[in-house]
Amino acid sequence: MQDLNILIVGAGVAGLTCANLLKKQGATPKIVEKEKAETFNTSGYMLGLLPLGGRVLTELDLSEQYFERSIEMANYEIHTQNGELNKAYSMDFINKDYGSYRGISRTELINLLIGNLDKKTVSFGVTVSQIVTTENGSSVTFSNGQTDQFDLVIIADGIHSPTRSLLWSKDEYEYYDTNWGGWVGWLDNQYLNAYKEYWGASSFMGLYPVKDKVGIFLGGPNDLVQEQGLKDFATKIKKEILPEFAILHQSLDALAATVNPFYWEFHDCRAKEWQKNNVILLGDAACGFLPTAGVGASMAMDSASALVDELSRTDKEHMEYGLKLYIKRQKKRVEKAQEDSRNLGKLMFVKSNLFAKIRDYAIRFYSIKQLAKNISKTIEGN
Numbered sequence: 266m267q268d269l270n271i272l273i274v275g276a277g278v279a280g281l282t283c284a285n286l287l288k289k290q291g292a293t294p295k296i297v298e299k300e301k302a303e304t305f306n307t308s309g310y311m312l313g314l315l316p317l318g319g320r321v322l323t324e325l326d327l328s329e330q331y332f333e334r335s336i337e338m339a340n341y342e343i344h345t346q347n348g349e350l351n352k353a354y355s356m357d358f359i360n361k362d363y364g365s366y367r368g369i370s371r372t373e374l375i376n377l378l379i380g381n382l383d384k385k386t387v388s389f390g391v392t393v394s395q396i397v398t399t400e401n402g403s404s405v406t407f408s409n410g411q412t413d414q415f416d417l418v419i420i421a422d423g424i425h426s427p428t429r430s431l432l433w434s435k436d437e438y439e440y441y442d443t444n445w446g447g448w449v450g451w452l453d454n455q456y457l458n459a460y461k462e463y464w465g466a467s468s469f470m471g472l473y474p475v476k477d478k479v480g481i482f483l484g485g486p487n488d489l490v491q492e493q494g495l496k497d498f499a500t501k502i503k504k505e506i507l508p509e510f511a512i513l514h515q516s517l518d519a520l521a522a523t524v525n526p527f528y529w530e531f532h533d534c535r536a537k538e539w540q541k542n543n544v545i546l547l548g549d550a551a552c553g554f555l556p557t558a559g560v561g562a563s564m565a566m567d568s569a570s571a572l573v574d575e576l577s578r579t580d581k582e583h584m585e586y587g588l589k590l591y592i593k594r595q596k597k598r599v600e601k602a603q604e605d606s607r608n609l610g611k612l613m614f615v616k617s618n619l620f621a622k623i624r625d626y627a628i629r630f631y632s633i634k635q636l637a638k639n640i641s642k643t644i645e646g647n
C-alpha cells in the first residue's frame with residue numbers, strides 16, 4: 266500500500282472514510298475537494314448512521330469521539346399528518362444485536378474524519394478536469410493546471426459526480442426521480458431519541474435528532490411545494506397539526522424562519538459499471554440514495570471499508586483484479602439497499618388522500634424488517 270499513488274476525488278463521507286482506512290494501511294492518498302477551505306463542511310444536515318457505517322469508525326479507533334458527538338436512537342415512529350402516532354418501532358434489535366444506531370450531524374462526522382488525517386492530505390478548491398486512463402495508471406489534470414500520474418483514482422464526489430462524467434457517458438448511469446423534495450433545517454436545544462416521521466397526502470415531515478438539536482425536513486411534490494414556497498407550505502401544514510404536538514409547531518416555525526434553507530430534491534442515481542481500468546466509483550457517485558431509509562452514508566462507509574480491504578490484498582500490477590473483487594462483493598449489496606429506499610419512497614410519497622388512508626392503515630401490520638427487507642439482510646451479512 267505504501268507504494269501506491271492514490272487520488273481520491275471528494276472529501277465527503279466516502280472519500281474521507283476511505284482516506285482514513287488507507288492511512289491505516291500505510292498509504293498516503295491525495296484528496297482533492299471542490300469546496301474552498303472557508304466554505305467546506307458548511308452544509309450541516311443530519312445523518313442517521315446504522316452500525317453498518319458506525320462500526321467502520323471502530324476500525325479507525327474513532328468510536329469514543331463518535332459516541333461523544335452523537336446520540337443513540339431508541340425508536341422509529343410513523344405518525345399521521347395531524348401528528349398522531351400511527352406505528353412505533355423499537356430500534357432495540359439493532360442497538361442490542363448489531364451496534365448502536367446513532368444520529369450525528371454531517372458537520373460533526375466530517376470533522377471527526379478529516380481531523381484524523383494529516384492536514385496536507387486534502388487540497389481544497391481543486392477539481393479534476395481530465396483523466397486519461399490506461400491499464401498501467403491514470404494521468405490526471407487538475408483545475409489548477411497541474412498534471413500527475415496515479416496508480417488508482419477513487420471518484421467519491423457525490424450523487425451528481427462531475428468527475429464521473431469525464432469517463433462515464435450519460436447512458437452509463439441513470440437517475441431515478443420521485444419528483445418530491447423539500448427543505449432541511451434545525452430546531453436547536455432539543456433532545457429526542459426517536460426518528461419521527463409524519464406521512465401525509467402530498468406532504469412529508471420528519472424530525473431527525475442529533476446531539477443537542479433536531480434536524481427537520483418538510484416536503485412534498487416538487488411542483489406543489491416550490492409553487493407555494495416554504496413559508497406558505499409550512500403554514501398550511503401547521504393548520505393540520507393538532508395543538509398538543511408542540512414540537513411540530515416549533516419545528517415548522519424554526520424551519521420557516523431559516524435563511525436560505527437547503528432544498529433537497531429526492532432523486533437517486535445508479536452507475537451501471539463502477540470501474541474503468543484503475544478508476545473506481547465510491548459512495549453516492551457509484552450508487553446514490555433517496556433519504557427514505559437513511560442508509561446512504563452508512564453504505565458509503567461500508568463500501569469504503571470493503572474497497573480498502575480488497576486493496577490491502579493487491580498490488581500495483583493486479584489493481585484492476587482487486588477492484589473487480591471489490592465490485593463483486595459490494596455492488597449488489599448496495600443496489601439492494603437502494604431498492605429498499607425506492608420502495609419506501611413509494612409508500613411515503615403519495616398524493617391521494619384515499620391512498621394515504623389505506624397506507625396508514627396497512628402500515629400498522631408491517632414489521633421494520635418487512636419495510637427494509639434488504640437493508641436488514643445486509644446488516645445481518647446476507
Ligand SMILES: Cc1cc2nc3c(=O)[nH]c(=O)nc-3n(C[C@H](O)[C@H](O)[C@H](O)COP(=O)(O)OP(=O)(O)OC[C@H]3O[C@@H](n4cnc5c(N)ncnc54)[C@H](O)[C@@H]3O)c2cc1C
Pocket residue numbers: 274275276277278279280297298299300310311312313314391392393421422423424426427428449529547548549550554556558559560561562563564565
Ligand atoms: C439532507 C440529507 C439528509 C441525509 N440523511 C441521511 C441519513 O440520515 N442517513 C444516511 O445514511 N444518509 C443520509 N443522507 C445521504 C448521505 O449524506 C450520502 O449518502 C453520503 O453523504 C454519501 O457520501 P459521499 O461521500 O458519496 O458523498 P458526499 O458526502 O455528498 O460528498 C461528496 C464530496 O465531494 C465534493 N465534490 C463535489 N464535486 C466535486 C468535484 N468536482 N471535485 C472534487 N470534489 C467534489 C463535495 O463538495 C463533497 O465534499 C442524507 C443526505 C442529505 C442531503
